[in-house]
Amino acid sequence: MKEHIAELRTLERNLYAYNYALGLMTYDEATAAPAESAEGRAEAAEVLSRAQFNTLVQPSTDALLDAAEAEADTEQEKAEVRELRISLDRIRPIPADEYAAFTRLTQESVSVWGKAKRSNDFSLFAPYLEKLIAARRRQASQIAPDRDPYEVLLDQFERGLTIERCDAFFAQLRAAIVPLLQAIADHGTPVRTDFLDQDWPIEGQRVLANKIMSLWGLDPAHCSLAESEHPFTNGFNSKDVRITTHYMPRDMLSSLYSVAHEGGHALYELNVDPSLNYTVLAGGSTMGLHESQSRLFENMVGRSRGFIHLIWPTLRTLFPAQLSGVSEEELYRAASRAEPSLIRTEADELTYGLHIMVRYELEKALFHGELSVSELPAAWNAKYKEYLGVDVPDDAHGVLQDIHWSWGEFGYFPSYALGSAYAAQAMASLAAEMDLDAMLAKGDLTPLKTALTNRLWQYGCMKEPAWLIENLCGGTFDPKYYIEYLTKKYSELYSL
């Protein structure tokens, strides 16, 4: 009988319960709560996050961790101690009052962000953004006083990530993407897109969303699909995962690829070993790893010819008028078209990295004190002009488009690009073992899902992120696979 491990498990179950409650409040806010209900939610969130803080940060916690470590003789037990120590190091330096006040602030901010986006009014959100940045900067300095505050935040989403590594990664990416885009502009065979901007009845889009859920193998008994302003995934445990989408009347691909993307997150959460539930090892690992799975299912699966072929009959049945005179190949090309655009979540695979770079550079500048919140919209618009060549018409389609900052999540965006790169390398490595086209021809993704379970999903947070990245990728991470993937796909697509 390992009494300290048992005590640790109780602590972990208590943390799970607070995470569950706070996560449910976030989910409810985005999917169901009345618009003007933020005050009472913030009030409750503050109390619960303080209780969560006090559950972990106790004078006795160090002694408990030491005692549990002495008892730990399984990989899981050792990992639990390791992850709890990391959590403790990340929150103990923050005063409890500030920790709880920050949770309250994010609950208020997300509600104000929604209003600001709907009414296209950045000035509503600006004071909240200022407070969020100030609070995160203060937290970063409390956690690691000698370190670059933005790097401290990056590390919270992608353990071990540094600004130096991030800069190098994006430089490598940019050096590949920019010439490719230039080549497409100069001598690419044009892709037909005229049919995309039509009325796509929402009812048909809903049926399509459920079809994607079913192709991914997401069991509705354990994974629901709801609607929200900004699509997201919330994994409560391996038996309760929620994804959301947003239906756009004149853009059928938007919700299709949101569901494909969030469905990838959901598969990861649903396939973590259920014996890890209610421990700190439950759920997916870093956000980079999480995004690798969402981007893999969105792009490497969802934007493949094999996938378009698979859903083509469904699409033709659901949207006969809209797709009249459109060929399967034209839809494939339209779904992957490289086209500088305004909205990250609807961006193609090639320009996607540029959307992320804009955010990465702006966040860095904000945290380095080189940019103020009042200057942010203009800076955003300038970067979109510079990197993507597009004019941002208003803040709703610009700086207000993403929910992340309102959640207080700065340093998250690079995960999307890193994840895309992990995914490309994983798929290159898996190509030796399996044939994705053959799977899609049969409409059965089981072999892919089994491989991803073996390489990544099952482990939750039991293994260290670095180990998981290497295991997923089938070798040391190298962005070249991502660049090769993009180059090959887009050279073929545009006959470069």
Place this chain on the structure above:
Amino acid sequence: MKEHIAELRTLERNLYAYNYALGLMTYDEATAAPAESAEGRAEAAEVLSRAQFNTLVQPSTDALLDAAEAEADTEQEKAEVRELRISLDRIRPIPADEYAAFTRLTQESVSVWGKAKRSNDFSLFAPYLEKLIAARRRQASQIAPDRDPYEVLLDQFERGLTIERCDAFFAQLRAAIVPLLQAIADHGTPVRTDFLDQDWPIEGQRVLANKIMSLWGLDPAHCSLAESEHPFTNGFNSKDVRITTHYMPRDMLSSLYSVAHEGGHALYELNVDPSLNYTVLAGGSTMGLHESQSRLFENMVGRSRGFIHLIWPTLRTLFPAQLSGVSEEELYRAASRAEPSLIRTEADELTYGLHIMVRYELEKALFHGELSVSELPAAWNAKYKEYLGVDVPDDAHGVLQDIHWSWGEFGYFPSYALGSAYAAQAMASLAAEMDLDAMLAKGDLTPLKTALTNRLWQYGCMKEPAWLIENLCGGTFDPKYYIEYLTKKYSELYSL
């Protein structure tokens, strides 16, 4: 500076936060959660309810209450101490482990009940019902060892209610209802009901539901409408209230009157003085008082000629084919028809009391050990035959129809009948001050809502229930007003 009052307020805000989280889990379970997600919710609920228990039940709580009482010099402060003492007396006698385990059990039970109802299989639910009854009986004996356990539960929903008073009330009601029903059967002018059982498109029913919300004056920014198996209201605070309904394809009146009913609950919650938010005085008082408001809006308003006249143009626009050849007066009569039936929530005003009596007598027998869970379905069916003359075709339309027992709520049902009686007396008293028909002719219920705010809503739990009942009713409570209301309405309706 009243330091102990301030400390008490912190305690109250903490209790609010746990209530919020646990309430949100219940709401989510019924409206959004995946079907097979009960395990992780129960796990979290157990932890949170234990934390809630420990927030209130501390060795120091008595001293705090004494010190706060010494400081209290406003009505609100005194009431906070009073209500906290009552809460403490109700949960302190229960061991913390049992309290938390019971919360877990209800989370599991409500999920199993849903499955049992959908699959019409009482045997699924029976073991949970047994555990729920055993736990509640044990709790009652812990709280008041010398008192009838069922009466202890009654008192939790309607403070001061006794079995003796309840028996007398129901006897009085039965003595009036049974002869009225007999007279209707013997020589009532038949009411036309042939048009009710048709296809009523759900989309139209949704528009109608929103129309009722708007007529009641429920601001969607603070009150949402969702769907669930069993309609209910959840008031988180005076700025965040949720109601649900259930649309039945072949019964338009079902959802209409569910929304009217839950809308009455919502009005009460939304109009409690907002300065009481996050204290123990927030929200409506007893369940009898709560049901008085829901039943008032469902029946005295919603089943009046004036209301039918008001929504008639909307109904004709939404359902032109279904209402072709139907007159406004025929709809009025159909909506109030006295017709022995199977389902409580769809029962007419006259037979409604009999549905409640069935449950009251069965609960009493269960808690007095005179009836076992295995005997319950047969006993239910026998009582429905005896009191309402109907044959229950299956348990889904019988003993499994209501959600309350799965929530562990025994002793709740009498509140519905008492509430109906409070409502009738209140309306009789208000008739001197205002003209409901004139209000409905103008489509503006403000004078009624103002009067109810003045008499009841604003107070939350600041006043004692007995004071509120008398203030609402405009005098000492007397069931005769309810009986007079029913007698008058049904004598006229059936030309007795």
